[in-house]
Amino acid sequence: MRYLALLTVLLALVGGPARVFASTPPGTPTSPTCPWCSGPPPPPTPVPTAPIGVAPDLVVVQLALKPAMVHRGQTLELTVEAENSAGAVVVTHVKYHSGHQKQYKKKLSDTGKVTFTWKVSDTAPLGKGVIHVKVVGSDIQQPSAVTFTVVK
Numbered sequence: 001m002r003y004l005a006l007l008t009v010l011l012a013l014v015g016g017p018a019r020v021f022a023s024t025p026p027g028t029p030t031s032p033t034c035p036w037c038s039g040p041p042p043p044p045t046p047v048p049t050a051p052i053g054v055a056p057d058l059v060v061v062q063l064a065l066k067p068a069m070v071h072r073g074q075t076l077e078l079t080v081e082a083e084n085s086a087g088a089v090v091v092t093h094v095k096y097h098s099g100h101q102k103q104y105k106k107k108l109s110d111t112g113k114v115t116f117t118w119k120v121s122d123t124a125p126l127g128k129g130v131i132h133v134k135v136v137g138s139d140i141q142q143p144s145a146v147t148f149t150v151v152k
Contacts, residue, residue: 059085061135065146070120076148078116082135086110089136094118097127097150108135124150 064079080090085108094102106114131146 059083059135059137061133063133063146065131065148068147069149069151071151072120072124073122075117075119078131078133078146079113080108080116080133080135081113082108082137083112085112085135085137090114091134091136092116093132094129095132096125096129098125100125120150126150126152 059082062081064081066077067074070076078092080092082088082090087110088108090106090108092104094104102118104116104118106116108114127150129148129150131148133146
């Protein structure tokens with residue numbers, strides 16, 4: 001009798017016995033649906049891909065700096081060449097050893113070349129400098145940088 005009373009109290013706390021209706025079997029859905037989005041997701045969109053072993057044509061940028069060791073007051077000359085990129089904009093960032101920076105912009109000629117020339121100041125800091133070059137355009141492989149040294 002004690003067990004029956006304990007079982008009755010536990011069932012009352014839990015919410016009573018679960019109701020099972022044997023007369024209503026679970027239905028099978030006719031098509032897969034999502035209750036909050038009213039249906040299955042659409043099929044994935046195909047994305048065009050390059051065939052295996054084929055890479056897009058990259059334009060290689062070539063730099064030539066002369067002289068690499070420059071005296072104060074001398075002229076530096078940087079030639080930038082990027083084939084098949086006529087008219088593209090070339091941006092250079094010249095950074096001296098002291099941290100002083102200058103920026104120059106030009107367009108590539110019809111042959112894909114451009115030359116920058118500038119005079120190194122008579123008071124330019126001694127030491128290594130770096131010139132970062134960026135050719136603006138897609139699929140253009142950028143060189144890292146060209147270095148120069150200012151000497152007395």
